[in-house]
Amino acid sequence: MSDQHASSLPPPLHSPLPRVVIIGAGYAGSHAAVAASRSGKVEVVVVDHDGRHGFLARMAGVAAGRLRTSDARAPLRELIGADIEVVHGRVVRIDDEAGTVPLDDATLLHADAVVVSAGSGSPAGSVPGSDRYAATLHTPDDALALRRRLARTDRLVIVGAGATGVQLAAEVAAARPGIEVRLVEIAGRLLPAEPRRLGDDVMTALLQVGVHLHLSTEVARVDRRGVVLGDGRRFDGTVVWAGGWRADATELLPTAPTQDGRAIVTSDLRVSGLRRVLAAGDIAAHRDIIGRLLPMSAQIASQAGATAGHNAAALATGQSTRPARLVELGRIIDLGDRGVGRVGPIPIGWGPTSRLVPLLHLGVDLRHLWQLGGVAVALAHVPTRGGAQATPPMRTPLRAVS
Ligand SMILES: Cc1cc2nc3c(=O)[nH]c(=O)nc-3n(C[C@H](O)[C@H](O)[C@H](O)COP(=O)(O)OP(=O)(O)OC[C@H]3O[C@@H](n4cnc5c(N)ncnc54)[C@H](O)[C@@H]3O)c2cc1C
Structure with missing residues (x-):
């Protein structure tokens, strides 16, 4: 757990800026963090229980010995700007009404907007x-x-x-x-x-x-x-x-509508029915520009993460969001x-x-x-x-x- 966020945090603690909290440092979360931070108008906090970015598309090569063990993952801090806070912790639930994100060590993070990018499970x-x-x-x-x-x-x-x-x-x-x-x-x-x-x-x-x-x-x-x-x-x-692999968005968002466990999101990636929560990556039921359901993949997670991060910063600062235009290349x-x-x-x-x-x-x-x-x-x-x-x-x- 980062010292700067080791206790219950009233909003805002270190920054006068509105705060975007991103859950998960994978493909969606890392791109969301960078996009939100680029707005220059929000404080960005990424929560991940490992704090490292896993290169999942390399896993078979790492397991077989073709790639090095160091290729399996990298500390998120090495990949993103120094102005983004990385907190080691596991999020247990998101309270959309209260604008809080409780962690399993009883830390309570305040959030003006949240991006859920916690991936899928085994x-x-x-x-x-x-x-x-x-x-x-x-x-x-x-x-x-x-x-x-x-x-x-x-x-x-x-x-x-x-x-x-x-x-x-x-x-x-x-x-x-x-x-x-x-x-x-x-x-x-x-x-x-x-x-x-x-x-x-x-x-x-x-x-x-x-x-x-x-x-x-x-x-x-x-x-x-x-x-x-x-x-x-x-x-x-x-x-x-x-x-x-299967996602279960209801673990973190008990009231979220889901499709095969993935959260149903609007065109700007807000979780349907919630005010300040967006979802990106495997945990969201993403669709392409003509409405077809997209598979869970790193390329879609990265694209969706970038839009979700941009839109989270927009929501937190009262700006307009933009629709996601996701394309399977x-x-x-x-x-x-x-x-x-x-x-x-x-x-x-x-x-x-x-x-x-x-x-x-x-x-x-x-x-x-x-x-x-x-x-x-x-x-x-x-x-x-x-x-x-x-x-x-x-x-x-x-x-x-x-
Ligand atoms: C073996 C394997 C090979 C793959 N190969 C490819 C490929 O070649 N091409 C391709 O496009 N896709 C591939 N995929 C799929 C791709 O990796 C996923 O679609 C992608 O990782 C999804 O990104 P994500 O950000 O949604 O989730 P992830 O990358 O899984 O990241 C989720 C992050 O959230 C964190 N987290 C989860 N729950 C919590 C919590 N409660 N609190 C805090 N942190 C939490 C996790 O620690 C993790 O860091 C592969 C997947 C696997 C498993």
């Missing part, structure tokens, strides 16, 4: 034993713990073939040629929430690096040894429960040293262009960091290689089994 626990025995990959701590476990195992069972599951499978198979990697998915194809073509490209890539695919396969139980399938078979090894699935996806409508399949994907991802990372803190910050936090073998050995393609 779904482990949906199958007996998964919360006890399966690792997950949703935070930097998860990635670092999994990296240690992977160093001691020669069999990995990944449950869930969404983006996290396929990325982890590809990264581990590429970085650890000797390891047996199984990917188990209840749907009949990879990336079930994405267009079929993307899933097919990923399947080609995974088969090439020797990942065993088990589609239309249900996991009934996880135990100390591995997973037990619906048909009674078992796969032994270290189990990772991957994907199905593309989709990239990193698969070790290569990847697939699309840029706008242009697909990137598992051909020669797949080698461009790491470069694209580097560009996305640099842009994110540069927008927060300029060139020096971008260069200081470029991801670096972690020393593990990165080039996948070519193997005889296996068959997908169901």
